[in-house]
Amino acid sequence: MLARKWRPRDFSTLVGQAHVVRALSNGLDKDRLHHAFLFTGTRGVGKTTIARILAKSLNCLQGVSSSPCGECEHCVAIDEGRFVDLLEIDAASRTKVDDTREILDNVQYAPARGRYKVYLIDEVHMLSTHSFNALLKTLEEPPEHVKFVLATTDPQKIPITILSRCMQFNLRRLGIDEITGQLKAILEAEGLQFELAALALLARAADGSMRDGLSLLDQALAAGGGRIELEAVEDMLGTVEQRHLHAILEALAEARPQAALAAVAEVFTLARDLSRLLADLAEVLHRIALIQQLPDYRDESRTDWDQLASFAAALDPEDVQLYYQIAVLGRRDLGLAPSIRSGCEMTLLRMFAFRPAGAAEIAVARPASRGDASSVREPTPASAPAGPEQRAAASPDEATEPHPAAPPRKPIPAASSAVHSPDDWASLLQSLDLNGPVRAVAAMMELAGHEAGKLEFRVARDDLGLLTERFRAQFSAALERHFDQPCRINFRPVDGEGALQTPAALAEIAQRERQSEAEREILEDPTVRRMQQEFGAEIIAGSVRPAGQGSFE
DSSP, X not given: OHHHHTOOOSGGGOXXXXXXXXXXXXXXXXXXXXXXXXXXXXXXXXXXXXXXXHHHHHHOTTOSSSSOOSOSHHHHHHHTTOOTTEEEEETTTOOSHHHHHXXXXXXXXXXXXXXXXXXXXXXXXXXXXXXXXXXXXXXXXOOTTEEEEEEESOGGGSOHHHHTTSEEEEOOOOOHHHHHHHHHHHHHHHTOOBOHHHHHHHHHHHTTOHHHHHHHHHHHHHHTTSOBOHHHHHHHHTOOOHHHHHHHHHHHHHTOHHHHHHHHHHHHHTXXXXXXXXXXXXXXXXXXXXXXXXXXXXXXXXXXHHHHHHHHHHSOHHHHHHHHHHHHHHHHTGGGSSXXXXXXXXXXXXXXXXXXXXXXXXXXXXXXSTTOGGXXXXXXXXGSOOOHHHHHTSOHHHHHSOOOOOOOOOOOOOTTSSOXXXXXXXXXXXXXXXXXXXXXXXXXXXXXXXXXXXXXXXXXXXXXXXXXXXXXXXXXXXXXXXXXXXXXXXXXXXXXXXXXXXXXXXXXXXXXXXXXXXXXXXXXXXXXXXXXXXXXXXXXXXXXXXXXXOOOO
C-alpha cells in the first residue's frame, strides 16, 4: 500500500506544511518546545504523521533535534508502531471519562525506554465534557517528561480551556500541483509508467488530502494493471471527459442547444454521474471567469488550458457568470427532478433560455411590478406602439373614444428647483423605479450638483467598484423614466465616505435617533420604573427596538 510505504519519516519529506515544520524545527533545535500541541486540518494532510515525526525527534538516541536519524532502535520502533512511550489514543472510540482517567493515571510515571512519553490523542473533539475536564488538569501542570499531541478535524468542538493550553497549528489543504508532484515522484521511484493528465485528475479528486491521493493512486494502479492511464482513471472516478465539457461550452458559444443535449446523452450512455457533469462544468466556467478577469492567471495543472482560453474569448463574461450560477443551482436541485437526466438537461436548456439583460434592453424596459428585475424583457412587435394604420383599423367605439393627453414631462431639477438638500435627494431616490440592489448602491451616493439634463454624484472611492455597467444602465434608465427625458450622469470619486451625506447615511442617523428616543422613552416609562423599584427589574442592553424601521433596501 503506497500510503503506508511512502508515509514521511522526517520533516524533510513532508509535503505542503512548511509553516508547521519551520516552527517545530526551531523549537526542537533550540530546546524550546511547548508541552502540548494541537494539530488541526482536514483528513489526510499530515496531522498524525507530524506527531510521529515529533515523537521520533524527541526520543531519537542521537539526541533531540529536528532531524532524527531514523535508524536507531527508538526511531525504528516508532515507525513500526511498537514504541512503548508513544501512546496513540483514538478519542472517537474512547470517549468516556473512565477511559481518559485510566490513560492519564500513568502520566506521572517516567518513560519506560525513551526520553519523553508522548500522548497522541486523535480526533480529540470526540471526547465528552467530563473527559475534557479530566484532561484539563493534566494539561495545566504536566510532568517534564510528558508531551501531549492532540489532533482534530473540528477544533470548534474543543473547549476554550483546552485550546488555551495548547500550541495550535492549522495544517492547510494541499494544492493540486503539490499532490501531483508527490504522486509523480512516487511513481518514478517505483519505476511505474503514468500519464501526467491522469495524475492531475487523481490530485483533483483527492481534494487537498495527500492520503486520499495515495489511496486513489493504489486504486488506479489496480484498475490500470500497474499503469496510470487517463481513460482508466476517468472510468474509475466516474468523471466526465473534457471533450464533453468542451462540447457543451462550444454549444453555449454558438447557441446550439441540440449539441449540448447530445453531449449529455453521451455522458449518460457512458454511465457517468450527471451531477458530476454539472460540477465539472461549473469548475470549468470558474476557470474561464478567472481567465477573463485576471489577464496573468494560468493554471498549469489543466491540460486543456488553450481550449479554455479560446472559450474565454468567445463567451461574454456576464454570460459566464450566469451559466455558473445556473450550473450550481441546477446541481443542487437534481434530487427534486423527475430523473437525474431530465434535471441535467433542463439545467443546460436554462442556460440557453436566459441571458443577462443588456443596457439597451434595460433602457426600454418597463417592469411589470416595481423592483421585479425578472420582468425586464425586450419589446416585441405585439407590444409595440400602434402606428397610424393600426389605429385606423381599430373599432369605431375605440377610435372615437377620446384619449387622455400625455402627462407633461417632469423636468430634471435645475439649480433653483426643489432638490436643495440631501433629504431632497433621499426623497427623489425613494420615488425612482429601482430594484433592491441598485437602490442600495444609489443610496451610497451624494447628489453634488444638478442642472437641466445633467446630474452629478459624489461617491466614496472605495465604492467605485459597485458602479458596474449594469448599475449605471439601470440607474440612468430609472432617472429617464422618472423625468421622461434623457439624463447625463457623472460620478465624482472622493476619498472616504464619512463626509458624504448620502441617503444611506441619513437613514442610519435617523435610525440611531429613533433608537435613542426609544431607549429614553423606556427609561422614563412609569410602569418600567415601578417594576425596577419593586421587583428589581433590569432592561437588557440591546433589547429595545424602535417601532418603525427605515432603510434603502
